[in-house]
Amino acid sequence: MSKKRLSIVDIAEKLNISKTSVSFIMNGRAQEKRISPELVERVMKLVKEVGYKPNSLAKSLRTGKSNIIGLIVEDISDPFFGAIARLIEDKAYKNGYKIIYCSTYNETQRTKEMINMFRDRHVDGYIIVPPEGIEEDIKSLQDDNMPVIMFDRYLPLVDTDYVIVNNQFSAYNATQHLIGQGYKNIALISFFTNQTQMLDRIKGYKMALKENNLKPCIKELPYTQNTKSLVEPITSFLKSKKNIDAILFGTNRDATCGLKVINNLGIRIPDDLAVVTFDDSDAYELHTPQITTIAQPVEEIAESVISTLLAKLKNGGENIKNQSIILHTELIIRGSSVAKSVKA
Incomplete structure (x- = not known):
């Protein structure tokens, strides 16, 4: 007992x-x-x-503060979100706050339940990578004077703080790089979604092609936790589009699976197919050839997110206007997108 x-x-x-x-x-x-x-x-x-x-819950009811921040991301196991979460947690701890985090896997209902769970825990603020369909839940938090900041993407119909990168220019710049290297049949492989970051990446890709009188070729994949289920659609796409000579991957998740498929099909990078992907990773430097990436400023994103939230928590958010922080990415050029004329 x-x-x-x-x-x-x-x-x-x-x-x-x-x-x-x-x-x-x-x-x-x-x-x-x-x-x-x-x-x-x-x-x-x-x-x-x-x-x-x-009893921490009783104390939070008594003082009005729990000194806990709720962090809701798409997938905490994803290297991009995991790295940002670690940095946010570190700075939050140094400022007297603990972090509770969880993953949504882009599921609207799951996200709603997590927001309610954090409400029950009386967290002081929310950091959210939002899926679609939670606009009313965010507005409800704001109505209760709860500070909310989003990153990676935002909800156009909700006025909140958010931190993103210049997705449209980043995709445009990467596509222009491939065109400048002599590639003309450039495909974009990404997940099907109406989220702001992906819509902007598609816009940038299309803009670069239009400026050079080239036609887009887009393969949108269903979002899934099981990356093995992406093998078949990517394989079918590559087999049916034998004329493409370069691919821009919209996320590191589809890129990781795509590179495996490319290898399984015996397609040589960059001799047969050039590759560029969003989000840098140590694994891309270990690949042969090394993969050209659009690197997001992970440390700067984390710093902007937690500093903005802490500023609002410090004085209850009074007289602090919501901020739209847009950061710059870096195109790291490696062997996977070398110019056609200098291929070995």
Whole structure:
């Protein structure tokens, strides 16, 4: 049988003092309330003996602060989101906050449930990578004066702080790079979605092609946790589009699967097919040849997100306007997109 958890009332009864005095002592207000050092010593000695731990939920209800931030991302196991989460957690901890994070896998209902869970935990603020369909949930948080900041993407119909990269220019720049290397039949492989970051990447890709009188060739994949299920559609696409000479992958998830398919089909990079992908990774440097990437500024994204949220938490968000922070990516050119004329 588990032992009963002691409360402030239990401690007060054991020492024959008021629970208010115990509460003041436990919350560091003994000197302010002129409680004698002797009584403080008696209380703290008993607290240590019985292993008393304050109920964090009760404390948050009493003080209005939990010193917890809810972080909701698409997939915490994804290297991009995992790296940002680690950096956010580190700075939050240094500023007296803990992070609770979870993954949505782009599921609207799952995200709604997580927001409600965080509400029940009385978190002080929310950092969200939003799927579609949670606009009303975010507005409800704002109505309750909860600070919310989004990153990687945003919801056009909701006025919040958000941190993104210049997705349209990034895709445009990468496509122009491939065109400049002599490639003319450039495909874009990405996930089917109406999320802002992907729509902007498609716009940038199409813009570059239009400026050079080239035709787009887009393969949109269904979002899935099981990357193995992407093998068949990518394989079918590559087999049916034998004329393409370059691919821009919209995310590192489809790129990772795509590179496996390319290898399985015996397609040589870049002799048969040039490759560029969003999001840099150590794995791309280990690939032969190394993969050209659009690197997002992970540290800058994390810093912008947590600094913006902490600023609002510091003064309750009063008189601080919502910010739209747009950061720049870096096109890291490697062997996978070398010019046709200089191929080995």
